[in-house]
Amino acid sequence: MSTENDTPAGRPRGSARPGYSFDVKLWKVTRTGRKSRPWRLRWVVAGRVHGDTFTTLALAESRRSELWQAMNRRGEAFEIESGLPESEVRAAAEAAEAADVEPSLRWFEFCRKYVAGRWRTAAAKTREGMADGLAAVTLAMVKRGDDAPDDETLRLAFRWGIVPANAGEDPPAEFKAAYDWVTTTDRPLGDLADPEVFEDVLYRLSYKLDGTPAAGDTYKRRRRALNTALEHAVVTGELPENPPSARPPEARRLQRGGGPPRPRERRTGAAIAHGGLVRRLVGPLPRAGPGGFLRGPVLRRAAAGRGGRAEAV
Structure with a gap:
């Protein structure tokens, strides 16, 4: 499995408080071989491997970015037991304290x-x-x-x-x-x-x-x-x-105040032409009698005489 040393030269060095360590190595996101959670992220804190799996690559990369920023930009120590940055451990402790001792429903x-x-x-x-x-x-x-x-x-x-x-x-x-x-x-x-x-x-x-x-x-x-x-x-x-x-x-x-969704319109391959267009298209055609259009060969000859082509109807 490939690893990546993201520790810059300017990262603070020294001893962390008990239970924490600055010795953190962050690995790249890899595949797990599982269909349900196919992406795995692993990192090492003081020689102890921690990891999590994700349903999408974007979630895995997002979590990796969070750990990378805590490790490099903020220079945080990581808790050896949980593998979490000190800020996340502190936030979790504060949230538990704010819950007024009463555990939240699971x-x-x-x-x-x-x-x-x-x-x-x-x-x-x-x-x-x-x-x-x-x-x-x-x-x-x-x-x-x-x-x-x-x-x-x-x-x-x-x-x-x-x-x-x-x-x-x-x-x-x-x-x-x-x-x-x-x-x-x-x-x-x-x-x-x-x-x-x-x-x-x-x-x-x-x-x-x-x-x-x-x-x-x-x-x-x-x-x-x-x-x-x-x-x-x-x-x-x-x-x-x-x-x-x-x-x-x-x-x-x-x-959001947008009102109910509009009903979907039924779409077909046909288009409705307006009255003026209809008159321009069919008006010049010769009539076969009262109310009837020419059909078949007669229609083709009429169209050919106007420089166009027509197929039999």
């Missing part, structure tokens, strides 16, 4: 409570659509790494865990590790307001596990399931508002 717990409230009165098809849509979003709402279970197993573990009848039960052995991963590495619900997180969410809604685009109806069903869940979170006070990017395009247009 994604899996929110889904479990939300599904439990709708399960009894929902039809079987509604249950399936709800579980499929939330399971797709879950792949973007858990932390990723080289030791993470595969996406299919994560989906199965999530879908098993949100069924009310399985509450309090031990998960089946075949996806116990995936269930533990979903329930311990899931993001806070509020992370959906992060544009990068929601970009990954939209990818999960739009594509299948093999990386091919999902059918249009599948995407609409998943998007509807997510939007309904987020509206519930707003009503219950878990979110201050539905993230604008989660709303359908029509709702975002109305929020």
Whole structure:
């Protein structure tokens, strides 16, 4: 794997405070071989390798740029344990302190409570659509790494865990590790307001596990399931508002004051000519009788006499 030494000569040197180090090496973005998160970024802090995977190359390069700026432009030390720049560690600590000790609701717990409230009165098809849509979003709402279970197993573990009848039960052995991963590495619900997180969410809604685009109806069903869940979170006070990017395009247009979308016009290959053009085109043609135009060979001869050509009608 190729590496890149981005440390300029002017970078501050010296000893960092305990648990931190200036010895950071940032590697280039590479492919993982996976279809769901095909891009990997790795970096080394004091000899310890850290990494993350991304759904798109743009996200991976954006994260690499953030680390590069912290390492070179700001000259920050990185935490050895987490691999994060000191500013990000400090920001995370301040956010946790600002939360007033009360932990924010996490994604899996929110889904479990939300599904439990709708399960009894929902039809079987509604249950399936709800579980499929939330399971797709879950792949973007858990932390990723080289030791993470595969996406299919994560989906199965999530879908098993949100069924009310399985509450309090031990998960089946075949996806116990995936269930533990979903329930311990899931993001806070509020992370959906992060544009990068929601970009990954939209990818999960739009594509299948093999990386091919999902059918249009599948995407609409998943998007509807997510939007309904987020509206519930707003009503219950878990979110201050539905993230604008989660709303359908029509709702975002109305929020901006643009009015409802105009209905699509039916387009065909035909064009309608105005009256003057029609008269110029057909007016000089000889008539075959009251109200009838000449047809076939007679029409061709008439057109040829005017220097043009015509085909039989």
